[in-house]
Amino acid sequence: MTKAIMIQGTGSNVGKSLIVAGLARAYVRRGLRVAPFKPQNMSNNAAVTPEGGEIGRAQALQARAAGRAPHTDMNPVLLKPESDTGAQVIVQGKRRGTQAAGSFMRDKSGLLEAALESFHRLSDTADLVLIEGAGSPAETNLRKNDIANMGFACAADVPVVLVGDIHRGGVIAQIVGTHAVLDQQDLDHVVGFAVNRFRGELSLFDAGRDDIARRTNWPSLGVIPWFFDAWKLPAEDMMGITSRKGGACKVVVPQLERMANFDDLDPLAAEPNVTVEIVPAGRPLPGDADLVLIPGSKSTIGDLAYLRAQGWDIDILAHYRRGGHVLGLCGGYQMLGQSIDDPDGVDGAPGKVPGLGLLDIDTVMAGDKQVALRQAHAIGGNEPVSGYEIHMGCSEGPDCTRAWLSVEGRPEGATSPDGRVRGSYLHGLFSSDLFRTRFLAGLGHESSAGYDDGVEATLDALADHLERYMDLDQLLDLAKPVKA
Numbered sequence: 001m002t003k004a005i006m007i008q009g010t011g012s013n014v015g016k017s018l019i020v021a022g023l024a025r026a027y028v029r030r031g032l033r034v035a036p037f038k039p040q041n042m043s044n045n046a047a048v049t050p051e052g053g054e055i056g057r058a059q060a061l062q063a064r065a066a067g068r069a070p071h072t073d074m075n076p077v078l079l080k081p082e083s084d085t086g087a088q089v090i091v092q093g094k095r096r097g098t099q100a101a102g103s104f105m106r107d108k109s110g111l112l113e114a115a116l117e118s119f120h121r122l123s124d125t126a127d128l129v130l131i132e133g134a135g136s137p138a139e140t141n142l143r144k145n146d147i148a149n150m151g152f153a154c155a156a157d158v159p160v161v162l163v164g165d166i167h168r169g170g171v172i173a174q175i176v177g178t179h180a181v182l183d184q185q186d187l188d189h190v191v192g193f194a195v196n197r198f199r200g201e202l203s204l205f206d207a208g209r210d211d212i213a214r215r216t217n218w219p220s221l222g223v224i225p226w227f228f229d230a231w232k233l234p235a236e237d238m239m240g241i242t243s244r245k246g247g248a249c250k251v252v253v254p255q256l257e258r259m260a261n262f263d264d265l266d267p268l269a270a271e272p273n274v275t276v277e278i279v280p281a282g283r284p285l286p287g288d289a290d291l292v293l294i295p296g297s298k299s300t301i302g303d304l305a306y307l308r309a310q311g312w313d314i315d316i317l318a319h320y321r322r323g324g325h326v327l328g329l330c331g332g333y334q335m336l337g338q339s340i341d342d343p344d345g346v347d348g349a350p351g352k353v354p355g356l357g358l359l360d361i362d363t364v365m366a367g368d369k370q371v372a373l374r375q376a377h378a379i380g381g382n383e384p385v386s387g388y389e390i391h392m393g394c395s396e397g398p399d400c401t402r403a404w405l406s407v408e409g410r411p412e413g414a415t416s417p418d419g420r421v422r423g424s425y426l427h428g429l430f431s432s433d434l435f436r437t438r439f440l441a442g443l444g445h446e447s448s449a450g451y452d453d454g455v456e457a458t459l460d461a462l463a464d465h466l467e468r469y470m471d472l473d474q475l476l477d478l479a480k481p482v483k484a
Contacts, residue, residue: 002123003479004037004158005191008133008149010174014165015196017058018230020132022462024066026472027128029463035126036062039115040077040134040148042087044260044298045235048388052371053093054078057263061234062130065459073118077111077147081258082299082348092118095369112147112155119156123482131158137186138178150186159191159480161221167197172208179216190216191478194470195223222470232270232458234263247273249445252289254312255280256303256331258348261296261390264329267430267451274440281306285315290443291325292316294332296391296427299348300365304335304355313356325443326358326421330391333414333423337361337395347392358421359414361397376407376426383435387428395423405429 007023009016024034036059047060053072063070072093080088082098089096091114123129134148137160143150153160164174175193182190193212198205202223209220231244251268255278269276279285285292294316297303307313320326328336334355341352342365355363369392376385385405395414403411404422413424430436430451437447466472 002126002129002482003476004123004129004131004156004482005475005479006131006133006153006158006160008137008153008160008162009135010138010162010164010171010178011136011168012134014163014168015224016132016163017062018227018233018462019163019194019196019224019466020130021058021062021065021233021459022227022466023130023472023475024062025459025463026467027130027476028065028067032127033125034066035068035122035129036066036074036132037119037122037129038075038132038134039119039152040079040111041075042079042081042134044080044258045262046078046080046090046260046390047263048371048373048390049093050373051093052373054090054095054371054390055093057234057261058132062132064455065463071122073122076115076118080260080298083258083302088298093371108145108147112151115147115152116155120482120484128476128479129482133160136178137162138181140181143183143186150182150189153189154185157480157483158189159478160189161475161478162190162193162218164193164195165197166195166205166223167199167226171195172212175212176215179218190218192219192221192474194221198223198225219474221475222466224466224469227462227465229458229461232454233462234266243278244269244276246271246275247445249274249291249440249443250286250289251276251291251293252285253278253293253295254285254307254310256295256297257281257306258298258303259295260298261330261427264295264427264430265293267436267449270451270454271436271440271447271449273445273448279312281310285312285319287315287319287322289319289324290445291327292319294326294328294335296329297331297335300331300334300363300393301340301342301351301353302348303331304340304353307335316356316358320358320420324420328359328421328423330425330427333359333425334363334393334395336421336423337363337397339363340393341365342393359397359416359423360399361395361414361423363393363395365393367392367394370425374407374426376405376412376429378435378438379404379406379411381435381438383432383438385426385429385432385435387426387431389425390427391425395425
């Protein structure tokens, strides 16, 4: 009999994704078949599934924690923001189209049905489904037609544990306030609470924990101290992106407004000899970089305009003239070329703009969206690389004759004549230890990390952390059988 329970939060970025990942690993170690599930997610940091669909990166990490391959049923509705008012809508892994925020809130036709279909299909493969909410159920203006939090919990009749974040302050008000604004139907589904990201002596919050329980009549499932190794796991969205000070090799990354698939940075940040500096708007790119890495983008032309508005185009060209290296991945690769033409607006606003001119290629946004896992190897050193493509458009030009990757037998990427500027559509290439070692050697630095081993060790440490500070037996008892 499959059971399910839902982890909701008092707000975004309270640690729901990490908690679900840690719970998944903990319950798998207890011998259960676990499946992660998030009915609706909003993130430009997507992962590619083996069947060629898209899901949120957090669900892919949770699947890894559960020891199973990611699947589109784990995140049936994915919203990928293209602007402040519109997003690409992915349903069960496939692009449905782009909707303005207002029209999406008014019309979610078929989305709850798709979410329930995926949930029940996933339930058939597991003993326990760990469901993650999105944002906060206290956003009462969004309750009508909600499929991300209480709307889904009520439709699927699953119990809810509410998680608050003490680090941001006011955690008693977060949890008690949520209790105060929920309708009775929603309250009936909440079976407990937990407090996350505590620093200091736990006993100092005993009175606060007990006050929450008294005011809500919800049992406490634990007060969870700050998990200091969380940075070693892929961040779900831009709120989780931070610079990471390491060694002498300096990788500088302009923080684009619609930055996407920035998990490319995680293996570099895990290197003790590498400093990854994420540069926010309003600051120049530092002049002492070994590498400027332009990441992927959900709106390439829009983010290229944003890059220019910050003056980063001038900084990048100056960096190159000083002898520095530049790498563009996916949207960043397209920006490095001579021009980007998006006649139909498939990746944002339509139009044709000049690129940064560091690669002799031109990009046209046309054709079907490429979403696929890829096996590749580096040309020259033959190091194996496992990655994925997730993009619109095709780039062609003289510098493509100097491809630096071979993806399933075809040349991929482009290189400038002097070898200091490179671009590729392949994400995830730095996860390969051998490739990353040679790449860093080309910058004059050494690699000393095993990335995949580090992720696995961190997931195990996270599971240990939750076993110690949460009542996992009670949580499992509170989970309910899935109704057909």
